[in-house]
Amino acid sequence: DAGVTQSPTHLIKTRGQQVTLRCSPKSGHDTVSWYQQALGQGPQFIFQYYEEEERQRGNFPDRFSGHQYPNYSSELNVNALLLGDSALYLCASSLGRVGEAFFGQGTRLTVV
Amino acid sequence: AQTVTQSQPEMSVQEAETVTLSCTYDTSESDYYLFWYKQPPSRQMILVIRQEAYKQQNATENRFSVNFQKAAKSFSLKISDSQLGDAAMYFCAFPGAQKLVFGQGTRLTINP
Numbered sequence: 001d002a003g004v005t006q007s008p009t010h011l012i013k014t015r016g017q018q019v020t021l022r023c024s025p026k027s028g029h030d031t032v033s034w035y036q037q038a039l040g041q042g043p044q045f046i047f048q049y050y051e052e053e054e055r056q057r058g059n060f061p062d063r064f065s066g067h068q069y070p071n072y073s074s075e076l077n078v079n080a081l082l083l084g085d086s087a088l089y090l091c092a093s094s095l096g097r098v099g100e101a102f103f104g105q106g107t108r109l110t111v112v
Numbered sequence: 113a114q115t116v117t118q119s120q121p122e123m124s125v126q127e128a129e130t131v132t133l134s135c136t137y138d139t140s141e142s143d144y145y146l147f148w149y150k151q152p153p154s155r156q157m158i159l160v161i162r163q164e165a166y167k168q169q170n171a172t173e174n175r176f177s178v179n180f181q182k183a184a185k186s187f188s189l190k191i192s193d194s195q196l197g198d199a200a201m202y203f204c205a206f207p208g209a210q211k212l213v214f215g216q217g218t219r220l221t222i223n224p
Contacts, residue, residue, distance in 0.1 A: 033211065042116075042203050042214030043157075056210055088155060098210055103157035 002027070004093050004104035012110045013081050021076040021107045025093030032074040033101065034066060035090040043090055049074050050096075078109075086111045114139045114208035118215035125194045126223050132179075133189045133218045135204030141165075145207050146180070148189045151217075152200040160202070163187065196222050 005024045013019050025032050031050045035043035045058035049068035063079045072093075078085055088108050092101040115138045125131035137146070148160040163171045163180045171178050175195075179188045191198055199222045204215040 035212075040217075042118075042216050043212070045211040045213070048210060058211070090155075090157065092157070092212075098207070100159065100162075101212060102159075105154060105156045108155075 004029075004091055004102050006089075006091050006104035006107050008107060009105065010108045010110075012112060015081055015083060015111055017081050018077065018079045019081060019109060021078075021089050021091075021109070023074045023076070023091030023093070023104060025072050025074070025091075026102045029093035029095050029099070029102070030072050031094045031096060031099065032068060032072065033092045033094070034074070034076045035092065036060070037088040037090055037106070039087070046076070081111045083111050085109065114141075114206050114213045116204050116206050116213050116215040118204055118218050120218045121216070122219045122221070124221040124223055125191075127196060128193055130190060130192045131194055131220065133191075133202050133204075133220070135187045135189070135215055137185050137187060137204070137206050139185070139206065139208065141208075146178075146187045147205040147207070147212070148176070148178070148187075149203045149205055149214075150198075150200045151203065157203070161189065191220075194222050196224060198222055 007022045033048040034046040037043040047057040052068045065077045068074045088106045090106045091104045094101045117136045144165045146163045149157045161173045175192045177190045201217045205212045
């Protein structure tokens, strides 16, 4: 079992660009949640996908969007990148919306 | 809204000794879980221990145990016989409304 895998591991983008981060859930899991973790802070919930729909959203602007595919993998898209979007982006998968969350190793996004 | 507070940004302990990390939370729910996660330099969040609020008995996982005080809304983590591999960021988390709410984290250093 490969667990939760995220790609890429590191990414550098320029302010104003767009970025797509990818997540493959743990085998058997159908729910994917995304978190943003700023340096020295705890993770903040962005949104959750279940049955290919966004089910819940945290306090993030519409520049943050996502998608879930039929195989349960997910993407996080961020448009019009700001310097403040620099963070570690964590993906967590679970079986059902309230199942135990398993995390990937994250994508470190740096906006310059 | 649920909130989680960790008042110790940094803690250090000598190898083989015991350390306690503090966490308080706020919720109006009566039945819930609480979690402690460990985030080593590899960045992956690893579940250390969970506590179910309706259980009177404090959870224990090998060298890790919790002191759960429901009335005080306190959930501390005790690490016994500290090992060098325990060095990491530790996050207390509350699963509110199908999302995890994290504290700010405590950086634990193990001194050899």
